[in-house]
Amino acid sequence: MDYDSVRAVDPAVADALGGERDRQEETLAMIASENHVSEAVLEAQGSVLTNKYAEGYPGARYYAGCAHADEVEELAIERATELWGAEHVNVQPHSGTQANQAVYFAMLEPGDKILSLELNHGGHLSHGHPANFTGQTYTVEQYEVDAETGRIDYDGLAELAESFDPDIIVSGYSAYPRAVDWERIQAVADDVDAYHLADIAHITGLVAAGVHPSPVGVADFVTGSTHKTIRAGRGGIVMCDAEYADDIDKAVFPGGQGGPLMHNVAGKAVGFKEALDPSFEEYAQAVVDNAETLGETLADHGLSLVSGGTDTHLVLVDLRESHPDLTGGEAEDALAAANIVLNANTVPGETRSPFNPSGIRAGTAGLTTRGFDEAAMEEVGDLIYRVVDAHDDDSTIEAVGDRVLELCAEYPLYAE
Numbered sequence: 462m463d464y465d466s467v468r469a470v471d472p473a474v475a476d477a478l479g480g481e482r483d484r485q486e487e488t489l490a491m492i493a494s495e496n497h498v499s500e501a502v503l504e505a506q507g508s509v510l511t512n513k514y515a516e517g518y519p520g521a522r523y524y525a526g527c528a529h530a531d532e533v534e535e536l537a538i539e540r541a542t543e544l545w546g547a548e549h550v551n552v553q554p555h556s557g558t559q560a561n562q563a564v565y566f567a568m569l570e571p572g573d574k575i576l577s578l579e580l581n582h583g584g585h586l587s588h589g590h591p592a593n594f595t596g597q598t599y600t601v602e603q604y605e606v607d608a609e610t611g612r613i614d615y616d617g618l619a620e621l622a623e624s625f626d627p628d629i630i631v632s633g634y635s636a637y638p639r640a641v642d643w644e645r646i647q648a649v650a651d652d653v654d655a656y657h658l659a660d661i662a663h664i665t666g667l668v669a670a671g672v673h674p675s676p677v678g679v680a681d682f683v684t685g686s687t688h689k690t691i692r693a694g695r696g697g698i699v700m701c702d703a704e705y706a707d708d709i710d711k712a713v714f715p716g717g718q719g720g721p722l723m724h725n726v727a728g729k730a731v732g733f734k735e736a737l738d739p740s741f742e743e744y745a746q747a748v749v750d751n752a753e754t755l756g757e758t759l760a761d762h763g764l765s766l767v768s769g770g771t772d773t774h775l776v777l778v779d780l781r782e783s784h785p786d787l788t789g790g791e792a793e794d795a796l797a798a799a800n801i802v803l804n805a806n807t808v809p810g811e812t813r814s815p816f817n818p819s820g821i822r823a824g825t826a827g828l829t830t831r832g833f834d835e836a837a838m839e840e841v842g843d844l845i846y847r848v849v850d851a852h853d854d855d856s857t858i859e860a861v862g863d864r865v866l867e868l869c870a871e872y873p874l875y876a877e
């Protein structure tokens with residue numbers, strides 16, 4: 462990955478790419494939505510398929526010359542079907558948000574009603590936030606997590622569903638550390654005759670590996686992104702029962718997108734093949750074990766975890782109790798200076814601005830890909846705490862940063 466061909470044409474971009482490669486090697490990627498794909502996935506995504514237009518679906522394209530595009534897309538679909546067990550899969554969405562858009566576009570009319578989790582409580586912009594097309598196109602009501610337990614308030618959700626009478630209930634979250642009871646939400650959807658969309662963007666890999674309960678076969682629609690815990694090419698995916706297949710396919714193309722990004726579909730196919738290997742199950746279990754260890758380490762230091770722990774790949778720390786004067790943004794900056802990259806995040810009952818909220822969110826998918834085990838994760842937890850607790854002490858930040866560089870060298874990412 463020297464980017465020699467890029468350098469010959471465009472040294473400025475080659476410098477940026479090399480800088481990013483080095484940044485990833487020399488920092489701990491703990492943004493919970495990120496991971497490190499394999500060199501095989503990188504190669505597929507950087508392949509000649511970027512040149513190809515393939516509007517339509519395998520065997521029914523609007524352009525000539527799609528034989529190899531068809532092969533790749535069919536493989537991606539076949540493997541996704543095996544990984545998640547859905548009756549129908551569409552692998553063309555450019556992202557998780559586009560996957561959600563396809564479901565809304567297929568099943569709702571403008572003004573129809575979405576019931577979803579509030580963003581500060583772990584939801585996602587594309588679930589109905591006022592700044593997003595969903596909030597501006599549909600009528601949105603939002604449920605919350607329980608203030609005491611930090612877990613989905615299923616009873617509150619059922620009450621809201623009763624009074625609001627939604628057309629669709631959205632489950633699946635971006636900053637929710639606990640396993641979701643898909644059946645319970647489906648029962649609520651059944652009671653009010655609403656569709657149920659489960660957005661498993663963050664936990665696609667955990668669900669595929671069977672280390673988190675699956676909503677496939679429970680919810681009407683399951684969407685996800687393909688580059689987070691599943692570690693395949695970048696993009697989105699929609700899964701549904703056969704009865705909705707045509708509606709979803711039409712909503713993806715031509716409804717919401719033009720030509721599929723076939724190089725990314727190739728990256729999805731390759732990543733899905735890797736995830737079908739039995740070793741992926743071990744990986745996914747290690748991601749969850751590492752998150753548990755990280756959470757326990759931070760809690761032992763006195764940090765407060767939303768919901769008290771985690772069942773997934775992420776922990777969400779509410780800094781207000783242990784460090785009332787420290788914002789998530791300040792913690793994020795201090796940690797980044799120590800080569801630990803995670804993000805400031807809103808927390809349930811947020812009292813600050815979304816631009817500088819009260820929490821930090823950390824995920825373990827990327828470090829687990831590098832080979833970090835629970836002992837290493839415990840040390841990472843200690844390092845995070847040291848920085849959080851001494852966020853304005855340059856010598857602590859420097860010492861932690863140096864130790865992180867040693868850890869990165871010990872667990873290299875891409876072979877030279």
Ligand code: DSN
Pocket residue numbers: 493494557635
């Ligand atoms: N930006 C992603 C996340 O960090 O959760 C979701 O789209």
